[in-house]
Amino acid sequence: MLPHVFDPFYTTRQGGGGTGMGLAFCQRVLTAFGGQIHCESKAGRYTMFSLQFPSDCATPKR
Numbered sequence: 001m002l003p004h005v006f007d008p009f010y011t012t013r014q015g016g017g018g019t020g021m022g023l024a025f026c027q028r029v030l031t032a033f034g035g036q037i038h039c040e041s042k043a044g045r046y047t048m049f050s051l052q053f054p055s056d057c058a059t060p061k062r
Helices: 022-032
Strands: 036-042 046-052
């Protein structure tokens, strides 16, 4: 599951309730501005997302 968490349209929900675009979108926006997003997870214990923002995010990278 974890290797695919940032893939577009990836979801673990069955029977609706999401498109699987939220994390993919977040990653795309953060990287466009020079940032990063990481995920660490221990099954049955926790999932932690770390977001790193650049100090200067005036314009997105192309």
